[in-house]
Amino acid sequence: QSALTQASSVSGTPGQRVSISCSGSRSNIGNNGVSWYQQFPGKAPQLLMSRTSQRPSGVPDRFSGSKSVTSASLAITGLQSDDEADYFCATWDDSLGGVVFGGGTKLTVL
Amino acid sequence: VQLQESGPGLMKASETLSLTCAVSGASISSGNYHWTWIRQPAGKGLEWIGHFYTTGSIDYNPSLRSRVTISFDTSKNAFFLKLVSVTASDTAVYFCVRNSAAFYGATPSFDSWGLGILVTVSS
Numbered sequence: 001q002s003a004l005t006q007a008s009s010v011s012g013t014p015g016q017r018v019s020i021s022c023s024g025s026r027s028n029i030g031n032n033g034v035s036w037y038q039q040f041p042g043k044a045p046q047l048l049m050s051r052t053s054q055r056p057s058g059v060p061d062r063f064s065g066s067k068s069v070t071s072a073s074l075a076i077t078g079l080q081s082d083d084e085a086d087y088f089c090a091t092w093d094d095s096l097g098g099v100v101f102g103g104g105t106k107l108t109v110l
Numbered sequence: 111v112q113l114q115e116s117g118p119g120l121m122k123a124s125e126t127l128s129l130t131c132a133v134s135g136a137s138i139s140s141g142n143y144h145w146t147w148i149r150q151p152a153g154k155g156l157e158w159i160g161h162f163y164t165t166g167s168i169d170y171n172p173s174l175r176s177r178v179t180i181s182f183d184t185s186k187n188a189f190f191l192k193l194v195s196v197t198a199s200d201t202a203v204y205f206c207v208r209n210s211a212a213f214y215g216a217t218p219s220f221d222s223w224g225l226g227i228l229v230t231v232s233s
Contacts, residue, residue, distance in 0.1 A: 002155055032215070032216075032217050033217030034217065035217055035218055035219050035220070037156075037220065044205055044223035044224065044225060044226055045156065045205075045220070045223060046223070047219060047220055047221045050210075050217065050219040050221075051217050051219070052217070056221065088155065088156055090156070090158075090218050090220070091217060091218065092211075092215050092216065092217060092218060094215065096171075096172060097169060097172070098158055098160070098169060098170070098171050098172070099146075099158035099161075099209075099218045100158070101155055101156040101157065101158065102155065103154075103155040104154075104155045104156075
């Protein structure tokens with residue numbers, strides 16, 4: 001069982017806005033920023049968002065990140081078929097003394 | 111920066127897993143980076159195994175600490191993972207990754223990943 005909780009799946013239609021949530025606790029998301037990763041089947045994950053809301057170079061501004069207390073969210077606007085992938089959140093856990101991940105959310109573009 | 115994992119693809123239970131991550135395009139002994147091992151069982155989520163910082167400090171996932179050793183060789187610009195007494199539950203794709211988090215406890219930012227190596231443990 002993952003330290004961070006994500007819905008197993010979410011879906012949307014092209015052009016729609018979807019949000020992927022990541023729920024944690026005071027010792028992880030409550031005290032630290034969150035990063036997000038996009039993973040296509042058979043590939044390594046790629047950094048999508050760092051420090052909660054910072055987009056690395058090359059990531060479209062359709063992707064945005066936010067955090068509130070012990071939960072974080074990744075929003076995708078103008079949904080495209082190429083966005084269909086698995087999405088993972090990650091943060092540092094002060095109690096564990098290490099990195100924790102969410103279980104991942106599979107995004108399906110209908 | 112490029113990272114490349116190597117090691118056995120198939121093992122038997124109770125054996126010791128040894129993986130190597132060869133790094134090119136960056137020095138593992140400079141900069142503010144955590145060089146990390148992460149694994150992913152098929153169809154499941156990611157699990158942080160541990161990392162070392164460029165100062166040489168090493169941290170492990172408490173759930174694996176008793177079985178894991180991470181080491182490095184700056185002359186080869188490579189780092190290593192050793193996992194003893196493997197079982198079928200250790201079957202996973204193992205990734206070596208660079209974390210550009212600048213200090214201990216900083217928000218992880220895994221910005222460079224190896225392709226991953228599938229390790230299968232048979233019982």
